[in-house]
Amino acid sequence: MSKHALVIDDSNTMRQMVTFTLQDAGYTVVEADNGQTALDQAKAKAFDLIITDLNMPVMDGITFIQQARKDSLSRHAPILMLTTENAPERKQAGKAAGATGWIVKPFEPATLLGAVGKVVR
């Protein structure tokens, strides 16, 4: 049975890049373009993996992570955040909110799968 991932990013390009990479690795992917839509998805379903951008309109990634950890069917799922090389404070905030790990943008598909391998069996 294939694993289910939730990919959240307001940039279509980035989101699709992540989605395609995960699909190539055998995941079934659900997409969302902001934290609020993603939260609705996470409440309805237990995902095996969540990858989220941080800067997004409507609901940003940090708030999403907090909310998803607090009350959702996916509260135990590994959550990777998409960050940038020069924002250590965001990384900390993300971890405090409950993120499992992070992927630094820009990244190669192999890097993404590497990070995924660290959090998903």
Add this chain to the structure above:
Amino acid sequence: MSLELEEFLLGFFEETDEQLGQIEEGLLLLEKSYEDPDLLNTIFRAAHTIKGNSGMLGLPEIANFTHRVEELLDNMRDGAVSPSGENVDLLLRSTDCLRDLVNCAKQGLSCETEESTLLADQLQSALAVSEEGPPQTDSAQEMPRYEIRFTPYKSLVRRGVDPLLLIESLPQVGSILSLEMQTDSVPDLSEFDTQKCYLAWCVELETREPVQSIEDIFEFVDDDGQVEITRLNPHQISDPLPAEPSVEQATPDISNEPSPKAPGNQESSQPTVRKPAPARSGSVEDSNESIRVSLKKVEHLINTVGELVIANSVLNQTIGATGAADQLPLIEAMALVDTTTRDLQEQVMAVRLLPMSTVFRRLPRLVRDLASELNREVDLQICGEDTEVDKQVIEEIQDPLVHLVRNALDHGLEPAEERLAAGKSAQGVLRISAFHDGGSVAIEIKDDGRGLDTERIKAKAIERGLIRADEPLTDRQIHALIFHAGFSTAAQVTKVSGRGVGMDVVRKNIENLSGVVELDSTLGKGCTLTIKLPLTMAILDGLTVGLAGEIYIIPLLSVVESIRLDSRQVQTVAGKKEVILVRNEPLPLVRLHQRFGVTPASSDPCEGLVIILEHQNNRVGLLVDELHGQQQVVMKSVEKNYQKVEGVGGATILGDGRVAFILDVAGLTRGQ
């Protein structure tokens, strides 16, 4: 992958265009009101996304350049650099340059221009302080051994971390010499919380890999002493490799984060600045759910619906002709099919429609730059951005519109002194609006400048040999001369207006979209240019007329009125050219039957019907046999399927299955 990559690239270009638009729009707003953190965040986010995407898609020039832009924006956000006019200007120029780079990438070229290098340097020097950490290098000796102590926080599992997975990954890096799990802190079952991790591990690992690769495994849990990696080789025991925060985390950060070392405390480290993006014009529609579909599919759909519309009217006529029309259920069913088809048609057409804001978004920047270059004070008013227009129209209207705006600023609006002297306010008003006008879309460019000078235009046209000095022309006809090829010449080329495109090119572009340009000008008061375009390119509102037993279709956009002539209205000029007098205005008479070499019902103009057509402010009367009515037709190209026919712009299939020609009004009015 290559096909996917191509798809990504297409998406990337589209998205980047949008984001560059956002950046530009944001910067222009920033120039007006300095302190709005949300605004800077929006701009920053757009730049940030471009950087991330371009880096990932292997476009380093774009990524590197955007990185510089982003840094400066970040500095502004932190307050380290002020968003002064100078800096905003630099960023605006960088946005242009970025657009150029993206355009190059679109063509598969990678071009770091002189300008981009120059701008990159300027961006760099505009930064507050530039600091770069030394590159970290780490070389390993022969078969080093490490002790890894992994003491996770109890709350670790709440972050979705699976500690066992980490331990299990260690053999990927080296061979495990010993592995010990510490269970000391596991409580009694009664106190056991399944949401907590009570275990700790100590592993001895032998590897030639750099210590980095061990750290890498624990990347996501390596803070505040949860992971300690110690090198065990004898000569280095005294100097254990630190499990300190890595270089990037060591960057001093005083600005926010009151208690950086509180990973267990969820409240203390709220995101610092970010709020949900303000509901600015663009962001609302951006968040709409949408899918991306190739234009080809949509066009195919539109074509099919077009055929359905035709088939529907064939069916209607057949029912009428076979006398089945008295069967009520059949009629009711047909009526339902009719409405549904029309509905379907409208909705399918709507798929191709985009708001005018995509085009208008660029105007504030253009006007800003032109105004400062030409030393004009301009109040730019834009309205009707929400007006939806066919995608093709959106794409092709851009250049003509830009040209018209340039003209309005360069030739229309006067410098402040001149305006004041003329009793006007110093600031000129340029109003650009889009609105639906019946079945068409109108774009109006209105300025309150000096207006067209009829006498000067006339003089110049005579000088250029476009008209004879004694030719009697109405004001409207004189104004129309500015659309004549060869009117705009080197003598009036300025840096702004004279980029080798004259109004004739503008006109041609608009005609290619089956549109018309109208001009209304009052000397000293200003000038209004109105571009009228069909709502869609595929379906045309037509007037159906009959001639010699055939049906012809005239685009309704060009029809002014239809009249029945009185013999006194018909006159012959210079012995051969026929004109008709309509409300004392002489108009050339075009006998369509002569053009097409067919025999009309009657060759007496007073027995037939005359349709007054207007094109580029030129009017002619077109003589046909009779008027049938008004009908929407699906336009098919004659040129593509057969060859170009003079006077024919296309063809369509009528309800009864017959083919009817659509007249080319431009061709018919030309040379009259």
